[in-house]
Amino acid sequence: MNSGSHHDHHEDTLAWRIQQATGVKLAHCYQCGKCAAGCPVADQMDLPPCQVFRMLQYGLPEYDKRVLESEGIWLCLACETCSTRCPQEVEIPKVMDFIRGEALRLNLAHPRSRDILAFHRAFLDSIEYTGRLYEVGLVADYKVRSRHFLKDVMLAPKMYVKGKLGLLPHLIKNRRGMKHLFKHTIGKG
Amino acid sequence: MRIGYYPGCSLLGSSREFDESARAVLKALGVELVEVPDWNCCGASSAHILNHELSIALPARILALAEQAGISEILAPCAACSNRLLSAQQELEKHPELLPGIEKAIGMPYKGSVKIVNILEVLDRLKVLISVLTTAPFRKKVASYYGCLLVRPPRVVNFDRPEDPQSMDLLLKAVGATPVEWPFKTECCGAAFSVTRTDIVAKLSGKLVQDAVKRGADAIVVACPMCHSNLDLRRAEINEYLQKEYAVPAMFITQVVGLALGLDPKALGLHRHLVPVAFAETAGVQS
């Protein structure tokens, strides 16, 4: 017996790739706007979440590109307010995660995402080499990557005084295991 | 009571006082903590942005290490850590096909048998004991601030109710505090944008500080290191954004409970805050 679901899959669309990777079906979104209404950063986004979904629903290359190039996708805080309240139970942050990955893969990430990306990369590098987050190293690395050398120069000494900044990294014992872990996940490329 | 313990990176650095106060309070309540040996970072707010598998493998390694150490229940005080651990555990439960790849990456078997709990859940179990042992009731008006990760997404964390949660309020009542009725218990503070988009943090956290004060709170009580650093370390930026000097301190729930139990403010790391807890020294002598 056939399931009867033999629609054409537009494999070249972002919507299809999202469904494959996250299981989220874009068609579930009926554009009620509740996500945008509750999103703490919607007013800063060039495309609020419901607009991102609207564009993806078309399945047209020019709209997919606009989504991938948007700044808004980098502002999502993954606070899950939208998905918690979504009447259609769409896991929006999961989709945002995936779109960001695609934007990077296709070299379409918004220029202003550079800082955010620099932070995340520095974060992961830190744990790849030490196993745990080394905050001083992270901030230094971030500064180099983002070229915001002067950012937070005032905060660090205060934190140090309060005993909140360790100058030496915490190293875990099995650092080779950590390298192995990165190699077999993000490093699979 | 014996329970596994996963402090997470923040509790070793910028939120050291959360670790200190959690250990102090749980010790006072007779809970023995068994730290997960050679634990690693959970990936927190970065791994899932860049790579899905990595975001599962990092927590999976922690849980597998806990399993090897014979830990059946693990406390992750950091809300971000407990959220990531739970997400990874459920993702592996829902998609067993991912398991071989993950086990290969972490170089260990993973069973998924460890139960993950947050600090409020553990304190909630000890609530009766806490109220009995309270020697210095915390007679302050407080804004209990849960943030995002403790209660959302509800299908993952399955803890308290997603809007207007109650567990921290009840705990605070148990130690003599008066929680204010406020609508921003689970609004986002700006989370991981602490370093990169401080402007957004100032705005979102600013809204929280402003409203808490307006509703008469003497302190904002948190259970998440990220929330705490945004409300405390970023207070200068918040005040600049709001064009007003707000001095309301942000305290960890463990610090509040610790004070109520009569523990030494220093042992609770209260001196580490950038926004001073002005009443900390006197809190102990109030009745």
Place this chain on the structure above:
Amino acid sequence: MRVLRVPCTGRIDYMMVLKALHKGADGVIVSGCHPNDCHYTSGNYHARRRWMVFKKMMEVMGVDMRRITFSWVSAAEGARWAQLVNEVTDQVRALGPYTEFRQVIGAGIE
């Protein structure tokens, strides 16, 4: 997938399941109205007990019970029925022909 119509789950004699296997079915779905929702008041409650005992007996005999699916689907649940049939047919296809049982049938042909 072939459908055999009976008025009520209460009418479903376990012999019918055995005969379906005998005729070479690789999977069987036994289905009817939800408990409490029987068109004939309580036929499905009796059926439920019968299935509980039957399933255990089949397990003791070593029959592969992944091939027999019991389910409640009401007349108002078309989509659920379609989903069930798709899932079960996929599952049974994945299991392949029930060769163990077929060998026994083969032994019966004189």
Place this chain on the structure above:
Amino acid sequence: MSRIGVFTCHCGENIGATVDCVKVAEMCKDIPGVVHSVEYKYMCSDPGQRQMQEAIKEHKLDGVVVAACSPRMHEPTFRRAAGDAGINPYMCEMANLREHCSWVHEKGEATTQKAADLIRVLVEKVKHNEPLHPIKVPVTRTAMVIGGGVGGIQVALDIANGGHKVVLVEKSPSIGGHMSQLSETFPTLDCSQCILTPRMVEAAQHPNITLMTYSEVEKVDGFIGNFKVTVRKKARKLDEHLCTGCGLCIQKCPNKKISDEFNEGLGTRTAIYVPFPQAVPNKPVIDTLNCTYYKTGKCKVCEKMCPTNAIRFDQEDELVTLDIGAIVLATGFKLMKTDAFPEYGYGKHKDIIDGMQFERLASASGPTSGVMKRPSDGRSPETVVFIACSGSRDRAKGVPYCSKICCMYTAKHAMLYKHKVHSGKAYVFYMDIRAAGKDYDEFVRRAIEEDEVKYIRGRVSKIYEEDGKLIVMGADTLMGGEPVVIKADMVVLATAVQSNDRSEELAQTLHVSYDSYGFFAEAHPKLRPVETNTAGIFLAGACQAPRDIPETVAQASGAAAKVVGLFSNEELTREPIVAVVNRQAAPVYSTCVGCFICQGACPYQAIEQEEIMARSGEVIMTLARINPGLCQGCGTCVATCRTKAIDLQGFSNEQLYAELMTL
């Protein structure tokens, strides 16, 4: 040897598009016993049926298989046609090529082969069919209507005016239902009570209608034409015959602070009360949960005041059993409560109300006498936000369906508000405006164009309270999802229409089907919308799905017509699908061993004992016998019988075995 005819239907494209019907008809000719096999575009059409009838005569067929759609649709059609052609109607069976084959498979050789296989199975069944004869049963010409809202009243009046007795059962103290709570009705804005109360009075005074208010159905036995219904008459704690409805008891009751259900908690009532001034019957009940006497053993003020000594503190519930021929369910709906909305404060904000509460605020007979006052502090709200689809079309809240009435009543609410507070601002958050109905869209346009209600297309994410205002955080999807924040004085949630409390329990009592939301299921969504799957039980109104007043009343009249039609017969014929215990010649008599295990399995107490006696009067054996009047043909006894002594006509062991062995 059987002479069977096979008639394969294309059902237009329904079967023909994926199944090669011509080939199927050819293949069927090779089935042993089949002497005639043809296909036709529409077998159910007149020429199609005639073709079958002619073939029966011409080829002297003794059995027929019609390979077409589901037997649920056309089995009666073809059986009647076969019967008219001279063979026993039960010698006709249907193979379901449409639902079981063509609709679920793609075009191809395998699909055609499967179609032929399905027919083969039914041919084998027909070979084992026996001629059967319908069973006649008498009809009790009294109807019961359950639910005394506008739908139930309409059903009762229509049946009563058709000349038949009706018992109208209502669980609350008065008939009238939700409609009696409404202020005005869309799209005409006429007063709800003004049009409803005359109907209530008419029902109460009709000689053919017996009202049973404050009563609930406990148990239903029997079958179409012959139900036995047990009704619990809850104790009003007064003698209805003595009570004149003077109301002195109510005036003097000291306990006046009880939350008033009729006013949706916005007002208060006494412990002895009538729900509303126009209640029918206008006889009070004592709320024993709140009455001081029942709580403390002291008070009895009402008893002292009553001029006719009608109060009966010791009155108990009474169980009444009635003979009923047909039942109509008109039990209505309930609204989702505001506490189901975490993001809107779990119902803790007094000024966030639901649609029915707004009706009471707007009603001249309501707690504010129709003056707009918000519940928290009684101030006139200057800004009101109405939120449509609150909980509806929201799978996260378990209600994926559209509640259907909210678009219209929200427009009405906004309009009523604007009429009462001219300077006020009314905002409506909506997702779609569903205003299909006579004068409906015009009504919504009037709200927008003339009364200047601001419609915003988007959902509201959160509402919180700040400085005495409700901060409504929405978004405008027509402005690219831009966040919209409105500081409101009052928020009205058009909450979802849900099946009534305990509707599933009632459905189980009546053995009718219900959907996963607790709404009663109709027998066919298009063609049998007022019937249930259980013969003799009908539906009207919102107990089946969300409905507005005009639809409910229309459906009520439809259900009444069905009942009146049923009552136009002296006797009913029932399908002869019943169980029988075999009988054989002496000395065997039957393969029944008389263990009577079947008795426990029968849901209908249809299995009796029969003693086989010798001429001497000595009992040789005691065997089971099935009363065909009581047996409904479920077949549970058949599957329970070890010696296969019981069989089910129409689904016999031989028939099913033949089908199975043809799979």
Place this chain on the structure above:
Amino acid sequence: MEAVIQRAKELLEQGEVKAVLGYAKGTGSARRPHFARQAGQLDKLVMDEACVQNLAVYVTKHEVKKLGKVAVVALPVTQRAILQLMAERQLRDGSLAILAVDDGAVKELDSASALEEHLALKAQVLNAKDKASLADLEAMDQGQRWAYWQKELSRCMKCYACRNTCPMCYCDHCTMDCNRPQWVPVASHGIGNLEYHMVRTMHLAGRCVECGDCGRACPVGIPVHLLTIGAEETVHELFGQRAGHKAKLDYALSTFKTDDKESFIR
């Protein structure tokens, strides 16, 4: 034993019963059923550990019923079978004098209610050997169980000894003999054997008194009693009902509870 013989003698001599059914010495150490229709034949009666057969199988036979009231030397399994047969209306209440022998004591019971009362006093315990065998079966995986039963049943020649020795298989017209339709193939081959034992098990689930006679009767040593006893234990676990304990029919498969618990129906 003396007490039993004594009482049996009285009953027989006073004409209260027409015959006494008990055990006598058989070949070797075996015991066989013994019908005594005169007092003189009573001396052959024995009662010892070797008396295991469930004598209830004889009391439903037409020949025995025709005799009139009969006294039966009844082990607990026999008592249970008789009570179940009365509940299933195969024996008239009062048609037997039951000489209950358990733990050496003798008690005369002449009604179903007396039997029910008597049986309620003692818990029904499965013997250790059968319990262990059932546990072994349980421990196997599905494939192993299949292989086990296929091997065992391959020896079955459908002699129906298991059926004939069973007190609950009293039907005059067994399903096995039903040929319209022929549900179970007659021949003793793979499917025929498998289906026969499945049907026998289902027919006895909730009715088996766990005497184990079917297993003992099998000439080729197939442990068929494990099937019926296993099914009876399943019924007891699932529904808390047991065959042979109630005077009024209390058959698990013709009753139900609305909250019967299962987890496999989707």
